[in-house]
Amino acid sequence: MVAPAQLPSLGVHSLQAYRLVNSKFPPIALFDDVADASEFDTLFQIQALTNPRLLNEAGRLELIPRQQIPFGIPGCSYATAPFTHVNPAGSRFSDGSFGVLYLGESLETALAEVRHHQDHYWSGVAGLGYDRFVFRGLTCTFNEADMLDAAVLPLSHPVHAADDYSQARLLGQATRAAGRNGLRYRSVRRPGDLCWALLTPKVVTSIVQSAHYEMIWNQGITSVNQISQA
Template sequence: MNFDNHKAYRLVNSKFPPIAIFDDAADQDDFESLFAIQSLSNPRLQNEVGNITLIPQSEIPYGIKGCSYATASFTHINKDGTRFSNADFGLLYLADTWDTAIEETKHHTQITLSNIQDLHFDVIVMRGLVAKFSGNLHDIRVNCQDELDKSPLYDLNDYSLPQAFGAKARGKHDGLLYTSVRNPLADCYALFSPKKVHEVIQSRHYEYVWDGSAVDVRQIKSV
């Protein structure tokens, strides 16, 4: 399915700040110059930028608003993998609404916090991002809850088949249009490259409040 300047939503942990060097660079040559200069005074720059070799420089959308947000998923890869990647490559995951973005991240946050022994309370501030992208996404959505429950691509815990599917689809499509399993029958998007992103703008913040058993989500109101 073709998308043109389509709006989507993403939530990221606020402890991970934007990578300024991506937003400051106008093109690849500019990035390389800035990186060489800043690395002299910032020994942590490599960790902030991530593994830049994981993405071709030609795919980085220099000059757009929020370039660092668009690129971060491809240079900082989840070592445990994600639904459509076994950690060999990055994906930019987006959602159709704030509610869907919340449900997707809330689930994974609860798993992470529940695995921390004796953690009875915590508050995580999540940064809400609004992205616009274009591209041809492979439509693998299902039409009903029964199909969702039966499809191995949407297994709640075993990602082995969707990861293999994602690896095969990469290079053939700009991304995947798929069904959310956390906010059933809502739409999600997985982009294989940040190149199709036009902008990513910070919009709002949420608090994810952990009480020892579950996460309660609260939007932080602007003053």
């Protein structure tokens, strides 16, 4: 296993990267309606009394400390959602007990990563014929300060294994336990490109919607098309 101490730290750099989310999941307006944690807690408690669905929409708020939520930024809900709606099956750097905000250095990188995972998931659904999935493109500005650079490891390293996430998850857990903000790593689905795994949303300064894209399923993802402009 690679220990966090074996990886170089990244500096204070503001970067722009990209992400796709399924358009059936709307942004959680409550995160974007308040300026700080105290306002959020007050408004959440009031709205929860009259809107039981709010609990499901906001997700598991206990999974993220309030001080890590970047209230007041454009797209706060997009930045926060991966940490309150955690996939219990896990991901490359998480065993499913905590959330990660994944970003690609280009839109093409984000599309390649999501296409692979959608293909893998829907291939396991018996009897699925033709279908269409729509995704919302997001442009994210963030600071990679206090992140670790796993991109120094070659693509052949177990951390970058195509489908075996065991070593990557150990690194993700150790990096989070060390209080680091995330990891930069190599894109497995688009070799030559970079990705980021943000372990906290607090480093995000803006995350806004761009264009919409559709993925066509016909015994596999057969095409990816942009269907709206940014």
